Amino acid sequence: MADRPDDLIAELRALGDHLDVPPARDQRAAVRAGIARRKKTRRWRLWLIGVLVSVAAAIGAVEPARATVVSAVGNLLRVAGIEVRTGPVTLPSSPSPSPLPFEGATTLDAARRAVRFPLRVPAALGEPREVTIADGARVVTFAYRDGRVRLDQCDGTIDPIFLKQAPDARWVDVGADLGLWLPAPHEVTYIDRNGVERSVTARLAGPTLIWSHSVVTYRLEGIATLDEALGVARSLG
C-alpha cells in the first residue's frame, strides 16, 4: 500500500503498463505530406510579408489605401518579434490573463541591468508601478492603471515571439517606425526560448499597438484609442 511516497511512485510507474494505450499509427507518410503542404504556404507567406512591408512602407501616409492593400493580400502581418495572423479568431476558453513563462516581479533598475536592450519609460504614463521580467530577460512588462494597461518591451531580434490572431489589424506609423494597431480583443500566444508555442499563456488582449524600434519590439496594450496609444509610444524616453 502507499504508506510511503516511494510506494506511491512505484505504483504510478507500474500504472503506465496497465492503461489502455492503443498502438500508434505509422506517421511517416502523413507527416511527409503535411510538411510538403506547409512548405508551400509558408514560402508564399514569406514572400507576402516582404511585399506587404515594402508596399505598406511605399504607400506611406495614405491610410485607407494601405488598409485596402493589407486586407487584399494579407493574412499574415509581421513586426519584428510579433507575428499577426488575421482571419477568424478562435478565442481561448478562459479569457483571464495568465503569466508568461518564468515570469517574476522586479524593479525598473534590476530589469535594466538584466536585459540586453535599452529599456525606455513612456513619459505619458510615467514610472511603472509594477515591473515584471519573463523568459530569461527576453520580455519586460510595465503595468499601469491597476494592470489594465501593459507595455511589453521584447528583445525582438529573434524569431517571432508573440503570435496574435486578429481579424482587423492595420498598419500605422509610429514616428518613423512601422507599427500595427489591433483595435479589438485578440488571442496572444507566446513562443518561449525553446521555440515552443505556449498557448497556455494564450489570453485575450485588449486594443494593442505593436511597433519596433532598432532591436526592440514594443507592445502597448489596454489603451482604447489609437491616438492616445500613439501619444504614449511617442513619449518613450
Added chain:
Amino acid sequence: MSRLERATELDDATAVARARAGDLDAYEVLVAHYTAAAHRAAVLLGAGADADDVVQEALVKAYRQLSRHRGESGFRPWLLAIVANETRNLHRTRGRRAGVLQRAARQELPALAPDPADTAEANERRQRLVDRLRRLDRRDREVLVCRYLLDLSEAETAVALGWPKGTVKSRTARALGRLRDHLAGEEGTDG
C-alpha cells in the same frame, strides 16, 4: 546515462542537423523513432481517440520549428512539449465544442485494462489510483504523468511542460502529497 542512450542522442543530433538542412529522410528517421513515445504521451495527457491526429500535427509542427530547437534538451522532451501543447489545444477546442470543460477534463486518462493475472484487490487499487489521478488539478496530473507514467527525468519534464526545473520538483512533491492524502482519505471512509 548508458552507452546506448548516448549513442541514440548522438544519432538524434545528427538527424536533427540534417533535417534542419531540409533532409526529409533524416527527419523520417526521427518520426519513426519517436511516433510511439509521442503517441503514448498524447494518450496519457488526455488526447484520447484524437491522439494520432495530435501526434501528426505535432510532428509536422516540430519540423517547421526545428530551427528553434536549441539542442540543449534532447529531441524527445522537446517533441513532447509540442505534443503536450497540442493536447491542451485539443482540450480547449473540445471544451468549446461541448460547452462543458469538465467533460474533457474527465477524459484525461485512458481506461484501465484489468489484468486477469492479478488479484481483484490489485486491480481495484489501480482503478482507485486512476480515479484519483483524474480528479487532480490538471497541472498536478501532468507533472505526475510526465515524471512517472512517461518516466521522464526532472529536466525532461521541465522542457516538456515548459516549467522551470524547480517548479517541477516542488509541484511533483505537492501532487504526490495530494494524491496520497486523497487515497488515505478514501481508505479511511471505506474502513
